[in-house]
Amino acid sequence: MQHVIPVFINLYGAGNLTSKLENKGVSVYSLNIAKTYGFNEAVSQIVPIIEKEKPEIIHSTLYRADLIARKLKSIFPDIILVGSFVSNSYGLNRYRHLSTLSKLKLFSTQLKDRLTAGKVDFFLCNSNAIKKTNVKALNVDGNKVQVIYRGRCLEDFNTSIEAQPSLLRELDWIGQKIFLNVGRLNKGKGQIDLLKAFSVINKENPNTLLVIAGEGSLRRELEKLIRELQLQKKVFLMGYREDIPSLLALADFFVFPTYFEGLPGSLVEAIISKTPAIVSDIPENRECFPGDEALFFPPGDINKLSRQMKQALEMDDWESRTDKAATNASEKFNIQRISKDYENFYQKIFRQKNI
Numbered sequence: 001m002q003h004v005i006p007v008f009i010n011l012y013g014a015g016n017l018t019s020k021l022e023n024k025g026v027s028v029y030s031l032n033i034a035k036t037y038g039f040n041e042a043v044s045q046i047v048p049i050i051e052k053e054k055p056e057i058i059h060s061t062l063y064r065a066d067l068i069a070r071k072l073k074s075i076f077p078d079i080i081l082v083g084s085f086v087s088n089s090y091g092l093n094r095y096r097h098l099s100t101l102s103k104l105k106l107f108s109t110q111l112k113d114r115l116t117a118g119k120v121d122f123f124l125c126n127s128n129a130i131k132k133t134n135v136k137a138l139n140v141d142g143n144k145v146q147v148i149y150r151g152r153c154l155e156d157f158n159t160s161i162e163a164q165p166s167l168l169r170e171l172d173w174i175g176q177k178i179f180l181n182v183g184r185l186n187k188g189k190g191q192i193d194l195l196k197a198f199s200v201i202n203k204e205n206p207n208t209l210l211v212i213a214g215e216g217s218l219r220r221e222l223e224k225l226i227r228e229l230q231l232q233k234k235v236f237l238m239g240y241r242e243d244i245p246s247l248l249a250l251a252d253f254f255v256f257p258t259y260f261e262g263l264p265g266s267l268v269e270a271i272i273s274k275t276p277a278i279v280s281d282i283p284e285n286r287e288c289f290p291g292d293e294a295l296f297f298p299p300g301d302i303n304k305l306s307r308q309m310k311q312a313l314e315m316d317d318w319e320s321r322t323d324k325a326a327t328n329a330s331e332k333f334n335i336q337r338i339s340k341d342y343e344n345f346y347q348k349i350f351r352q353k354n355i
């Protein structure tokens with residue numbers, strides 16, 4: 001950014017982003033709050049930072065940061081507060097697949113979010129689909145919400161199988177048709193459905209593999225299901241990986257059975273990589289494509305998912321489909337454009353404040 005100076009505050013842990021930001025000369029404060037919430041502790045630590053840095057805008061991302069920022073708004077009412085809609089957290093698809101207790105907990109979270117959302121001056125949202133849902137769920141004026149998509153560096157995903165000989169040897173996947181899934185391991189991502197659908201496909205097509213890159217609370221349940229389905233040699237739980245472009249280059253298909261999203265970054269990466277996609281038919285996923293360039297199935301429909309995976313193996317027009325989807329993605333999700341959109345947004349709301 002040329003005209004905006006960013007300062008980052010990590011609330012609950014430094015994470016992988018801190019060193020990258022610091023290497024770019026960006027100021028980063030890491031609070032490392034140990035409590036699950038620790039809102040009052042966070043506010044007491046952030047107030048001196050605000051007094052030192054004197055920001056014109058505070059932009060919060062994710063639920064706990066949002067609630068902390070809204071407390072800060074009461075202390076610093078003249079600072080513009082921007083919130084973020086990054087996931088379809090309160091959509092019907094999420095509620096539908098929760099237990100009764102989990103539904104009550106989520107509804108309680110939604111009420112807290114809704115009751116304090118009025119303190120926010122503007123919201124940035126990473127897809128039109130979740131703008132629609134969150135405006136309704138939180139009773140927010142839609143005019144306060146601007147959509148700016150997630151961005152990706154296109155050059156990072158211009159790789160090929162030929163460029164990954166060491167990875168091919170390491171994984172020993174030569175001659176196999178590879179279905180790849182990338183995402184956190186949790187029930188909302190639909191990976192249990194994917195394993196069950198793959199077990200059907202693999203019986204008919206034994207030269208297929210399923211590769212899942214990501215980590216999360218569902219790992220043990222997935223490992224158990226893999227053993228039950230006798231797929232130990234056919235399914236690979238790769239854990240957290242930093243070489244997703246390389247995995248996409250090796251994959252024949254990208255499978256994304258998620259129940260709800262924001263704007264799915266891993267799907268955008270697959271599209272940029274021109275990897276044929278089989279995805280759940282939810283608005284967030286549809287928004288990533290100009291038309292029917294992917295194969296879609298109703299979320300949770302294991303039979304339809306397996307049929308679409310089978311069809312993907314038989315289709316011969318994937319090149320034209322993926323070319324069209326990648327061209328669209330390169331225009332909508334280019335990180336250079338997205339960065340400029342953010343900068344323009346910050347400058348716009350700053351000017352409005354000072355008119």
